[in-house]
Amino acid sequence: MDQTAILNHQFTVAAYVITWAIQLGYLAWLGLRWRAQKRNAARTGRNPR
Amino acid sequence: MKKIAICLYAVVTVALMVWGFYQAIYVAPDEQTMHEVQRIFYYHVPSAMVAFLFFAISLAGSIGFLAFRRNRPEWAQISDAWALAGAEVGVVFCTVVLITGPLWGRRAWGIWWTWDARLTTTLVLWLIYVSYLLLRRFAAGPQVQTLAAVLGIFGALDVPIVYMSNRWWRTQHPSPVFGGGQDSGIKDPTMLHAFAWNVLAWLAWGLLILALRYQVERQQQKIAAQQAQDALDA
Numbered sequence: 001m002d003q004t005a006i007l008n009h010q011f012t013v014a015a016y017v018i019t020w021a022i023q024l025g026y027l028a029w030l031g032l033r034w035r036a037q038k039r040n041a042a043r044t045g046r047n048p049r
Numbered sequence: 050m051k052k053i054a055i056c057l058y059a060v061v062t063v064a065l066m067v068w069g070f071y072q073a074i075y076v077a078p079d080e081q082t083m084h085e086v087q088r089i090f091y092y093h094v095p096s097a098m099v100a101f102l103f104f105a106i107s108l109a110g111s112i113g114f115l116a117f118r119r120n121r122p123e124w125a126q127i128s129d130a131w132a133l134a135g136a137e138v139g140v141v142f143c144t145v146v147l148i149t150g151p152l153w154g155r156r157a158w159g160i161w162w163t164w165d166a167r168l169t170t171t172l173v174l175w176l177i178y179v180s181y182l183l184l185r186r187f188a189a190g191p192q193v194q195t196l197a198a199v200l201g202i203f204g205a206l207d208v209p210i211v212y213m214s215n216r217w218w219r220t221q222h223p224s225p226v227f228g229g230g231q232d233s234g235i236k237d238p239t240m241l242h243a244f245a246w247n248v249l250a251w252l253a254w255g256l257l258i259l260a261l262r263y264q265v266e267r268q269q270q271k272i273a274a275q276q277a278q279d280a281l282d283a
Contacts, residue, residue, distance in 0.1 A: 008086040011156050015089040015149040016070075019096070022148070023254065026141045030261050037268050 062253040069243075069250035077243035089153040091243055093146060094226065095251040097171075100142035102252070103259060104178065104208050107135030111201035114194060126270050129194050132201050133185060134262040136178050138255060143175045158221060166214040167222035174211055177204035 073091035080087035110132025117125035150168070151161040162168065181200050185193065215222050226235065235241040 005084065008084050008156055011086050011152050012088050015092060015152045018148050018152075019092050019145050022141060022145055023258075026138075027258055027261075030258065030265060034261070034265050034268075037265065037272065041268075041272060 058253075059257060062250070062257050065246070065250035065253050069247040072243035072246045077240045078237060080240075083157050086153060086156040089149050091247045092251075093149040093153060094244070095248040096142045096145040096149070098248060099251050099255040100139045100146060101208050101212065103135045103139035103142065103255065104174070104205050105135075106259070107132045107139060107178075107201050108205035110135055111198035111205075114198045115202075118195065125194075127267070129198070130263050130266040130270060132198060133266050134259050136181050136201060136204075138259045138262055140175065140178045140182060141258075142251075142255060143171070143178065147171060147175055154221075163221045165220040165222055166218040167211065167220045170207060170211040170214050174204065174207040177207060 069091070073088055077088065077091070079085055110128045110130070113128030114125050114132060117128060150171075154163075155161050177200070181197055181204055184200060185197050188196070214220065215224055235244060
């Protein structure tokens, strides 16, 4: 494998990994927010749904 | 029944993502000039398409909020939740576009960034919607939703400019893949299939997190309304 191919491979892997890190990070943040809301609603004794 | 449908949709989405990844990495052939790094295309372009779609949803929600805010408050709140969800998830996808693009450009052009029309208008679009989210997060008062709706409408005006930028102006960014004249389009059917699967997969994924974000916002609105009612009752 020449240097160009190695760099191409590394950049492609970086793009895919970063994409998934952003998407899964956002999903995790949404999940945490959802759980905090549920807990908050349960603590006040009301379910807002 | 609803929970089963959501779980089923999530499973189908994950399967699509895995299939799209397999198509992009293992099935689609190397492009002749850019070789492996061209595979970034299968994540970069679908992310841009989904971002545009969600900014359009944000536009519709913003218009809906302004239209319903006096006569139908419940509809206005639903519209506002869609506007916020569309803007936020759109920013997530636009962020992916703005990171994967320079990674691809560095290998294809030898530079990370250039101030050409396509790249600059995309960055402006991202900045407008980030400012929309900051406004929603930090401003207070009864007019926040109205101001955000107006900003959301103005932000969406940049979407067609981004889309048309490499048609209207000469850019470093490649010419349009679709609808760009006689030479446009993906010639290799395997590449076209890989691209189509990834568009479908990212759309399914985007709709899943959009729906989740919408639900979180609606729940937040109901908690805020309940707290306001409690304050009035006290």
